Structures are given as structure tokens and as C-alpha cells.
Amino acid sequence: MKQLWDYLKVSCKIELENQLVFRSNFFVSILSVVIRVAMLLALWSALYQGKTQVDGISLATMKCYTVVSIVFELFIACNVEQSVTGKVKDGSISMMLTRPASYPVTLFIEQLANTFQAVVVWVIPYLLVILLCGFARGVQLYLGPWFWASALGAYLLMFFYQLFFGMIAFWTQEISGFLQARDAVMLVFSGSMVPLWFFPEKLFALAQYLPFQAMYSVPLSILIGKITGPDIRSALLVQLGWLLGFWLLSQLCWRKSRRRMIVNGG
Amino acid sequence: MNPILSAEHLTKRFTVVVGRKGLAGAVGNLFAPTKREIMAVNDISFSVEEGEIVGFLGPNGAGKSTTIKMLTGILTPTSGSAEAAGLVPYQRPRENARNIGVVFGQRSRLWWNLPVQDSFEYTKALYQIPEGVFRENLSYFSENFGVSEIMTKPVRTLSLGQKMRTEIAMAMLHNPRILYLDEPTIGLDVVGKNELHQLIRRINADRWVTILLLTHDVLDIERLCRRVMIIDKGSMIWHGGIEELKRAKGMEKHYHVLYESPCDPIQEPFIQVVQAEGQRHHYLCTEDVPMEVILPRILAVGKVVDFTVNDPPLDQVMRRIYTE
Structure with a gap:
């Protein structure tokens, strides 16, 4: 435990430093998020065409959802899958496997460190901007325990989901084509770009069975009060189900892959 | 004396998909891949005594890397067995990792954009190196190999020679008993090679660390090893002293x-x-x-x-x- 705690501390420090090495790069990436927020806000204003409500959602709520979802995306961002597939492809995975810590555990620590960096550098500044610019004005936000539980669930789900696909790379060596297709589906069905409640009924029903909505839509909908009461419990159960599923799958893949792995390169 | 590193009939077979030629072949591979077994390592046995520097040679694709991956616990052999510092590496890879240091000449463990000391601290946390041991090793490498002046420099600004010395110093921080060096002198100039040879000889003498040196550079072997193992097409084709090798071959x-x-x-x-x-x-x-x-x-x-x-x-x- 002490090893993991020390490891987490030093990883957080390194991730943060790494992010701040190149100043111009840092400022440009801040700018890019600002531009994205501004574009999406303009888009929703245009789509509402002066109406105050569409499908029972006010423009103010919609704008709030947009801004919060971008911040949430920064919080939940995970590059475990990319990190593993890249290392398998160029063979540097062998260096990760000669460490005195289990590889999946190492990856989780790295992910925590990454999130620490994201929260300090991105999430906190943006939350301040949201409050200062009044994006949350006139919107009733729910910040109770159910929201935090769903955010934590989404975070863990995202990690094990990516870990699972990363582990598949041990078998297949190359799955980037498949992953691109999957990400396109994810962009639509996670509700991070367009809220799921605007979907046609059948697509909405389909989205409920996919894991993607449990990563973005569930916590965000709870936050802005779109899901309430007993619906929260069932949404969290679905999320928990996916979480356990991907946890099991990733563990299984990891055990198996250690035995049949081929390492690239000399 | 018991050997610190040994292998008994170590064998590794891989099943690979054989690529067929042309577009038709590529499409065919998608649906009905032709598989073939390749013998990467075939019945290799050897032993290394504590404190030795042993050269491990062979042409590209001979099975050197696969052997090393089994010895370091990354791959599990198909048959046969290996033992490193009293452990079976592929059965207990994490414990084994504490006993060994690994340096790959073509891959870096250092954080590219950050000062060297950050990478050292990272290693300290990961291996749970006690403060005293860490300080002692740091001063050892600072005094002997000029690591101190580069501690605050970002890794990307180091010369290749400095980088390799730093990599080796980092691999030695947790006092491993066996050090695997995979082409440590690759790309270095004459001066850099010479410095690295001195460093390797020095740590071998001062730390009594056993070194398995994978290299293509005959100069490395001549300067550092008294004994070599040569493998080709997965099999050991020579195992013995360099002088005997010259005499026999x-x-x-x-x-x-x-x-x-x-x-x-x-x-x-x-x-x-x-x-x-x-x-x-x-x-x-x-x-x-x-x-x-x-x-x-x-x-x-x-x-x-x-x-x-x-x-x-x-x-x-x-x-x-x-x-x-």
C-alpha cells in the first residue's frame, strides 16, 4: 500500500510537471477548449431559435449541460487504451512488465495521477469560469451523493473499459480501425455531444443498453436534474453492471494475455 | 557455488500468422489465416555465476530477446525452466523485478521532458528504495560517473552517452543482483563507448552485480566479457571463454x-x-x-x-x- 501511495504521489508530481513543460503548448490547449465551448454555445443558441424550451429543456439548462459536459470530459479523460496499444505496438511494453508492480495497478495509478493533473490544470479553472460567467444561473444543479456516486462509477467504468480494450491489444497487436469505429459510436451514444433525451425513441432505448451513456449521460443528467428519484437508482445499477462487466473482462484478458503474449521488436 | 542465473532446456514456441503475398493473400489472411509454429528458442541450457559478465551474442532474430524476456519474467517458456537469483522469473515477475535491473539501449525509462532527478525519484517510489540506500547510490554514481551535474537537466538535453550512463545508474538504484544490458553502446561514439565500458566494469567490480550483456558490438565483448554464449536460430551454438572461442573457431x-x-x-x-x-x-x-x-x-x-x-x-x- 505504501508503495502505491508513494508511487501515486510521485506520478502526480511528474504528470503535473509534464503538463507545464511547454508554456505555449499549455496556453494553446486552454484556448482550444475555450473555442470549443464558445462554438457549442453558439450552436445551441441557434438551434433553439429564440424558443425558451425544447422538449421541456430550457436553453439555460442546455448551455449549462454543454459546458459541464466538456468539463466532465476533461475529468473522465483516460488514455490507458492508447498507452497500452502504443506500447504493445512498439515493444516498449517489455519495460512495463519488468517493474515490481502489477501492470494494471500501475496503469490505474497513472490514470489517477493523470486525473489529478487534469483537475488542477483544467477542471478547477473551468469550474471557476462557469461560476463567474454565470452558466449555472437559473439552473437547479443537484450536487448530492448520487451525483458523486455516479461520477465515480463513470470514472471507474471508463478505466476498466479502456483497460479491457488495451488488453485485447496483447492478442491482436493492431485494433486501431475497430477502435475508431467504436469511438464514433461512443461519441453519439454517450450523450456528451447531443443529450440523449433529444434522440428518437428507438435510438434512446438502444442507448440505454450501451455502456457509453453510463460514462457521460448518467452523471450529467443526474447533475442537471434530468434523472431524478427512483430513475437514479436504476441508472446507477446499469452503470454498476457495466462496471463489473468490464472489470471482469479486463481481469480475464490480463490473466490470459500474460500467457500468450508476443513482444514486438528486439 | 550456486549459479545466480540458470536455464534448463529452455524452449519457446510461438504460433504466428503467415502473411500471404498480394491483395488476395491479404484478404485471405483476414478470414482464413495460415498459422505456423516457429521455434524462437530451442532447448537452451546455461548457468552464470554471481559477479560474472557474460556476453550474449547472436545475429538478429536468433532468439536472444526471447531468451532475455523469459529470464526477466516477461514471457513464459513453452517448456524447460529458468531461475534468476533463486526465483522462477515468469512465475513471480514482480518479486523478480526487484532482483534485476534492465537497460534497453533502444528504449528509455527516463521521462523525456523532465529533469533526471524526477526519473530517479519515480524509481525510488516504484521500487520502495529506502532513503539511505537511495542517497548512497546517488552519491556513488555522482562521484564516479558525473551524474550529479546532469541531475537538474531535462533528459532531452542530454547527450546519448550521458543518457546511457543515467539509464544504467537508474537501473542500479535498487541494488539489483543481476543487470541485463541490451545493446547499451548502440549509437555511441568511440569516447562514449569507452566511458560506458569503464562504467560497466566499475559497477561489476564495486557492486558485485552479475551482468548479462546482449550486444552486436564485438568491442563490447572483448573489453568486458571473459565468457560468451552465442545462439543462432534458437539454439546455443557456442558457450565458453573467449580465448577458447578464438582457438576453436x-x-x-x-x-x-x-x-x-x-x-x-x-x-x-x-x-x-x-x-x-x-x-x-x-x-x-x-x-x-x-x-x-x-x-x-x-x-x-x-x-x-x-x-x-x-x-x-x-x-x-x-x-x-x-x-x-
Whole structure:
């Protein structure tokens, strides 16, 4: 435990430093998020065409959802899958496997460190901007325990989901084509770009069975009060189900892959 | 004494998909891949004593890397077994990792954009190196190998030589008993190579660390190892001392003789006369003929003023072994 705690501390420090090495790069990436927020806000204003409500959602709520979802995306961002597939492809995975810590555990620590960096550098500044610019004005936000539980669930789900696909790379060596297709589906069905409640009924029903909505839509909908009461419990159960599923799958893949792995390169 | 590193009939087979040629073949591969078994490592046995530096050689694709991956616990052998510092590496890879240091010349463990000290601290946390041991090792490497002046420099600004020294220092921070060096001198210039050779010899002597050195560079072997293992196509083709290797495999010996006055060259079936102009004679013997047979013949044809015997250079020996 002490090893993991020390490891987490030093990883957080390194991730943060790494992010701040190149100043111009840092400022440009801040700018890019600002531009994205501004574009999406303009888009929703245009789509509402002066109406105050569409499908029972006010423009103010919609704008709030947009801004919060971008911040949430920064919080939940995970590059475990990319990190593993890249290392398998160029063979540097062998260096990760000669460490005195289990590889999946190492990856989780790295992910925590990454999130620490994201929260300090991105999430906190943006939350301040949201409050200062009044994006949350006139919107009733729910910040109770159910929201935090769903955010934590989404975070863990995202990690094990990516870990699972990363582990598949041990078998297949190359799955980037498949992953691109999957990400396109994810962009639509996670509700991070367009809220799921605007979907046609059948697509909405389909989205409920996919894991993607449990990563973005569930916590965000709870936050802005779109899901309430007993619906929260069932949404969290679905999320928990996916979480356990991907946890099991990733563990299984990891055990198996250690035995049949081929390492690239000399 | 028990060996610190050993392998018994170590074997690794892989199943690979055989790529077929052309578009039709590529499409065919998608649906009905042709599989083939390849024998990457075939029945290798050896042992290494504590404190030795052993060279591990072989042409590209000979199975060196696969062997090392089994010894370091990354891959599980198909059959046979290995033991490193009292552990079976692939059964307990994490415990094994504490006993070994691994340096790959072509891959870095350092954080590219950050000062060297950050990478060291990272290693300290990961390996749970006690503060005292960490400080001691840090001062050892600072004093001996000039690591102190580069501690605050970002890794990307280091020269290749500095980087390799730093990599080795980092791999030694947790006091491993076995150090695996995979092409540590790759890309270094003469000075850099020389410095690295000194460093490796020094840590071997001071720390009593056992070193397995994978390399293509014959100079590394000549400077550092007393014993080599050579594998090709997955099998061990030579295992023993370098001098014995030269004797057994490099039978080409050159004799340069300076006689007091011009004389006729030796006439023997086992000696080739490369040059015999006046007093200077150059003979070549490609068979394993003992010195006591050749020497009298050389002395018989004239009065000798100067005489040198050249052993075959190691790279020539290697070339011969690889092409045999």
C-alpha cells in the first residue's frame, strides 16, 4: 500500500510537471477548449431559435449541460487504451512488465495521477469560469451523493473499459480501425455531444443498453436534474453492471494475455 | 557455488500468422489465416555465476530477446525452466523485478521532458528504495560517473552517452543482483563507448552485480566479457571463454617473420605463403596446427630477427560462426 501511495504521489508530481513543460503548448490547449465551448454555445443558441424550451429543456439548462459536459470530459479523460496499444505496438511494453508492480495497478495509478493533473490544470479553472460567467444561473444543479456516486462509477467504468480494450491489444497487436469505429459510436451514444433525451425513441432505448451513456449521460443528467428519484437508482445499477462487466473482462484478458503474449521488436 | 542465473532446456514456441503475398493473400489472411509454429528458442541450457559478465551474442532474430524476456519474467517458456537469483522469473515477475535491473539501449525509462532527478525519484517510489540506500547510490554514481551535474537537466538535453550512463545508474538504484544490458553502446561514439565500458566494469567490480550483456558490438565483448554464449536460430551454438572461442573457431593465424637475410619461404602443405619478398615473410595457417610444429619450420629457413603472431580478430570469428 505504501508503495502505491508513494508511487501515486510521485506520478502526480511528474504528470503535473509534464503538463507545464511547454508554456505555449499549455496556453494553446486552454484556448482550444475555450473555442470549443464558445462554438457549442453558439450552436445551441441557434438551434433553439429564440424558443425558451425544447422538449421541456430550457436553453439555460442546455448551455449549462454543454459546458459541464466538456468539463466532465476533461475529468473522465483516460488514455490507458492508447498507452497500452502504443506500447504493445512498439515493444516498449517489455519495460512495463519488468517493474515490481502489477501492470494494471500501475496503469490505474497513472490514470489517477493523470486525473489529478487534469483537475488542477483544467477542471478547477473551468469550474471557476462557469461560476463567474454565470452558466449555472437559473439552473437547479443537484450536487448530492448520487451525483458523486455516479461520477465515480463513470470514472471507474471508463478505466476498466479502456483497460479491457488495451488488453485485447496483447492478442491482436493492431485494433486501431475497430477502435475508431467504436469511438464514433461512443461519441453519439454517450450523450456528451447531443443529450440523449433529444434522440428518437428507438435510438434512446438502444442507448440505454450501451455502456457509453453510463460514462457521460448518467452523471450529467443526474447533475442537471434530468434523472431524478427512483430513475437514479436504476441508472446507477446499469452503470454498476457495466462496471463489473468490464472489470471482469479486463481481469480475464490480463490473466490470459500474460500467457500468450508476443513482444514486438528486439 | 550456486549459479545466480540458470536455464534448463529452455524452449519457446510461438504460433504466428503467415502473411500471404498480394491483395488476395491479404484478404485471405483476414478470414482464413495460415498459422505456423516457429521455434524462437530451442532447448537452451546455461548457468552464470554471481559477479560474472557474460556476453550474449547472436545475429538478429536468433532468439536472444526471447531468451532475455523469459529470464526477466516477461514471457513464459513453452517448456524447460529458468531461475534468476533463486526465483522462477515468469512465475513471480514482480518479486523478480526487484532482483534485476534492465537497460534497453533502444528504449528509455527516463521521462523525456523532465529533469533526471524526477526519473530517479519515480524509481525510488516504484521500487520502495529506502532513503539511505537511495542517497548512497546517488552519491556513488555522482562521484564516479558525473551524474550529479546532469541531475537538474531535462533528459532531452542530454547527450546519448550521458543518457546511457543515467539509464544504467537508474537501473542500479535498487541494488539489483543481476543487470541485463541490451545493446547499451548502440549509437555511441568511440569516447562514449569507452566511458560506458569503464562504467560497466566499475559497477561489476564495486557492486558485485552479475551482468548479462546482449550486444552486436564485438568491442563490447572483448573489453568486458571473459565468457560468451552465442545462439543462432534458437539454439546455443557456442558457450565458453573467449580465448577458447578464438582457438576453436578462428583457426586463421598470421605469422609475420623478419629474417636477417633474404631466404626461401617454408614449403609445407598446412602453410600458405601470403608474401615472401626478401627478408619479410608473411605466412597464413588456416588449420589447427600447434605452435611447436610451426615454429621449428619458421626457424629452419633462416635466422629470425623479428616475429609476430596475430590471432584472428573476434569479429572475423563471429562472422565465420554466423555464416557456418
